[in-house]
Amino acid sequence: MTKLKTIYLTTGYTTALKRIAMRGGALREIKFHATCVLWEHPREGYILFDTGYSPRFFDETKKWPMWIYAKATPVVCKEEWTVKAQLAKKKIEPEDIKHVIISHFHADHIAGLKDFPTATIWCSRTAWREANSLKGFAAVKKGIVPALLPVDFEKRVCFFEQTERKSRKDAFEFHYDIFEDEAIQIVNLPGHARGQIGALFTSDTNTKTLLAADAFWLSESLEKNVYPSRIVGLFIDNWEEYQRSFQKIRGFMHRFPEVEIVSCHCPRTFERCEVLDES
Numbered sequence: 001m002t003k004l005k006t007i008y009l010t011t012g013y014t015t016a017l018k019r020i021a022m023r024g025g026a027l028r029e030i031k032f033h034a035t036c037v038l039w040e041h042p043r044e045g046y047i048l049f050d051t052g053y054s055p056r057f058f059d060e061t062k063k064w065p066m067w068i069y070a071k072a073t074p075v076v077c078k079e080e081w082t083v084k085a086q087l088a089k090k091k092i093e094p095e096d097i098k099h100v101i102i103s104h105f106h107a108d109h110i111a112g113l114k115d116f117p118t119a120t121i122w123c124s125r126t127a128w129r130e131a132n133s134l135k136g137f138a139a140v141k142k143g144i145v146p147a148l149l150p151v152d153f154e155k156r157v158c159f160f161e162q163t164e165r166k167s168r169k170d171a172f173e174f175h176y177d178i179f180e181d182e183a184i185q186i187v188n189l190p191g192h193a194r195g196q197i198g199a200l201f202t203s204d205t206n207t208k209t210l211l212a213a214d215a216f217w218l219s220e221s222l223e224k225n226v227y228p229s230r231i232v233g234l235f236i237d238n239w240e241e242y243q244r245s246f247q248k249i250r251g252f253m254h255r256f257p258e259v260e261i262v263s264c265h266c267p268r269t270f271e272r273c274e275v276l277d278e279s
């Protein structure tokens with residue numbers, strides 16, 4: 001199996017009460033960072049899993065109705081924190097990113113997408129169908145800010161569903177082997193957002209990981225089997241599917257305790273990230 005050099009990056013954060021992310025949690029504000037993963041694949045080159053925030057988010061949410069998004073999630077981010085700026089410090093140019101994998105189309109996952117103009121964009125067809133069809137208030141209600149999508153998206157997109165589907169003997173039943181080497185195995189995790197996916201991979205240090213995107217927010221909630229507050233219905237596409245995906249991950253967690261399960265916004269994921277200058 002191809003192993004991937006892996007770096008976690010954070011691009012900024014929003015704050016919310018812990019109780020929002022986990023029923024019965026403390027009435028204490030915590031930072032939910034928008035993290036991304038940079039992989040180096042020996043044949044495919046640099047790959048991003050999500051692109052996080054960018055100040056472009058502020059530009060595109062100034063006006064009604066997108067303004068609702070900015071009000072619902074007060075965001076802290078700046079140019080130096082974008083993936084593009086952090087990669088520049090590593091001497092990685094935007095054109096060096098060959099693939100961007102989108103877990104789902106919420107703005108905190110795709111605000112940086114326009115910074116990688118030559119990358120192949122990977123997403124689920126289901127997710128794209130929704131993101132491409134919703135406009136105005138209907139879009140913002142689903143966490144989608146259409147102006148964050150590159151205009152040439154359809155020329156650059158590759159759908160997971162076009163790649164080989166391999167059966168699995170665990171809760172996920174199958175995955176898409178997008179590079180035909182099992183390096184990145186895409187599993188469906190719908191519910192939080194339409195067509196959301198997660199990715200299984202093995203790092204070059206032999207750590208097996210499931211990136212679960214927003215299928216849960218806090219690792220503690222997964223471990224204790226506690227769902228988010230009902231208030232976040234606004235950010236959830238389908239509760240029943242959310243719960244099904246959540247329970248699939250729990251089943252996987254119990255069966256494969258050696259696999260790390262990482263969500264995008266958990267403070268524990270932030271601890272894996274390279275430190276930002278917060279001044």
Ligand SMILES: [Zn+2]
Nearest residue numbers: 104106193214
């Ligand atoms: Zn999301």
